[in-house]
Amino acid sequence: MLQTSALVGTLKQQLKASGKTYADIARDLQLSEASVKRLFSENNFSLHRLEMICDSIGITFTDLIEKMAQQQQTLTQLTLEQEKEVAEDVVLLLIAVSVINGFSFDDLLKQYDVGEPECVQKLAKLDRLKLIELLPGNRIRLLVSPNFNWLPNGPIQKFFQEKVEQDFFRSRFDKQNEKLLVLNAVLSPAANAELQRKMQTLAHDFNAIMKRDAQLPLTDRKGTTMVLALRQWQYSLFNNYRKK
Template identity: 45%
Template sequence: MSQVAALLNTLKRELKASGITYANVADRLGLSESSVKRMFSESKLSLDRLEALCQIAGLDISDLVRKMASERKRINRLTQEQEREVAADPKLLLVAICVLNAWTFEEIIATYTLSEHEVIQLLARLDRLRLIDLQPLNRFRLTVGSDFQWIPNGPIQRFFSRDVQPRFMRSSFTGPGEKFEFRSGMLSRASNATMLKKLDRLLAEFNELHQEDSGLPLEERFGSSLLIAFRPWEFSVFRDLRRDPQEKIF
């Protein structure tokens, strides 16, 4: 991610934390909301415009740069023990997913059958786990970086593979906003590496869009899940028919 994009992502988080929406920004700048969204998504703006946006967020440009530098020092992964604690408690996992998706305390309370006291306790646990920094009036800031990931084959990923993935795949994928494709072919090691790089770029774009849309009201955002699976693989029935099953190893 470029420094300009990282700076704008930091600014979006500051606006979100202050309860300032794209519509509010558009009103202050005398622009349409779509123009504001495009300005953030294209990461192109003048210093005067950046200064104006900082003023709306109650920041100086120097403050924003310091916050961006601090963001880059944030953790991008929990420990195995921390993940085990989150995976063991469905309510804790739910609130963790909510805060990672830029929900506010009020939005969690309004959406789920959790009492204020329960959510406060769960947020306190996430604070102890270093996922958030809990602040007065039940406000909080994420203390993980925008590149945060669950541990590969860790407790959370195993939970999703065991309990979530089968339900996710139980669909015809023909509804609005859905798509499923399966492709099989024969690729060289070089082409395999190229595909992996393209998948990394797709994931990076997904993360950028997630950050970009975090400034929108909750009613304009939808839970969206992307499953990517790519590996050298042959259907076991076909492999069992080979004269030498170990003949081709990637």
């Protein structure tokens, strides 16, 4: 099932890169657009239909398999030196986070006050860092793995932690698009480890949903941050009451 999801994910990327839409594929397959959307959402393709879609977007089925294999060998983390280079340049960091979230070159220019030459320069740096491949026409191919993470306690994580402390929790979390849960328990190390595994699964789901939504116009999407935290900790005030 994971291989099927990866193959369909690669197919979606190639569809977007070709400039074709679900409506185009529907005409080629002589199906309704709703049926094509359902095929993609359910990862439910026959081999014959996969080959027909590949023909429609101008690649072979073998090409699709090879592209999927290449993506499965993508970057999972930067080195400390690479992260320092990104963290020390706010515009570069902004563009890096944006392209990881599926922004195209046009999206970057529309969303941020960055000129085209500077934007190309920053993308070229990300190409050198192997985060992306900058293609002709300033098209962007993301080279990071679905489980890509910034280094624990690295320069970029520290940068975002500072921003979280300053900005993220300045909210009552009472709006429809906000939620804050604070749960307390006394847990064994095994239970703690189990919850950490579930948090990582949720992080993978977050990335999968992000990639799915990347097909929508930028005007239909809003910047969203999710913070998951788990640690063995209690308020320092309680330490005064701890039995020695």
